[in-house]
Amino acid sequence: MPFKTPEPESTRGQASIGKAVKINGQIYSKEDLYVDGDVEGTIELQEHRLTIGPNGKVHSSVKAREVVILGNVQGNVDASDKLEIRKDARLVGDIKTARIIIEDGAYFKGSIDIVKPEPAKASGSTPPRPQQSAPAPASNAQGAAVAAEVKH
């Protein structure tokens, strides 16, 4: 049975900027976008997914529902749903997102602001609080034997 090479997931059913393309200016898209070239300016995708490919170099602020970075981004990222920074990716900028996934080997420098989506309105309900484990009593566990404090 002949094997059919699948189309790369990263370019299926979405607009694409190839690695030999350079764009200066604003990009606004109403469909998913794959950027493997150079972009300077801003990128905004309402309710869609932006993927910066491994060859992608983006010097701009980025706003989308979901952002996946495999290449290089210098600029702030606003991903209303999810941001993924893959291994070998590089992001320098401030992040605002609801969820973030960062793989080992990725480089990130900047701030992370987790913005939870507005909960669906339900009468009498209160928004969930961040999960916090109760502080445990101090223990003389292995690895921490003696404490000493010096006040100046």
Added chain:
Amino acid sequence: MSPGAAVLTPSQPSTATTLFDREVVSTRASRGLEQFFTYVRGQAGLSILDLAGASQENINFITNLGHKLYSEDFVRSLDDVFRGEDQSNASRIEQFLRHTLNFENERFDGVLVWDVLQYMTPTLLTATLERLRTIVRPQSYLLTYFHSDEKAQQVPFYSFRIQDQQHLLLAQRGMRKPAQIFNNRSLEKLFQQFESVKFFLTREQLREVIVRR
């Protein structure tokens, strides 16, 4: 692997796991970490600076507490800026500080410094601590680690990943030659501009230090 296991050494291979291609990881209890987060967990919305580079574990733990996290890979920046050259070069020091600790409009409520200070020579270290002092709020805390083996030529350097308020996963990134080895007295002197210094002496030749601004 049970929490509180000692830092791995070649004589304890049975508890080692591989993270990246060559990293060795271990989990240990950390009184310093516990103290640090006891101080900063009372309120949400604080600004925490993590100098170990971004990791999923630290992001999850700190943002789940409701804090804003700032991430910087100090050791990587040290290598990028100095490239093995003289760390006392004034322009390079300024470049390094501009690259790593340039927070004109931000003041931090806590800094996870981890073990990076021991890889700095005295001039760079003094300048770095002075900059750190200016970017943290009064009464805020720094958590630092120092290897205490004064005879060591090279020490393992780690990616510190928070498992919970009391436990750290230490992923060894390699071996480095410390620029300085500190004892309690020299650490007191190092942080004399800060309000207080608290030590946790561990059994693993890793000294945990909580510094209060």
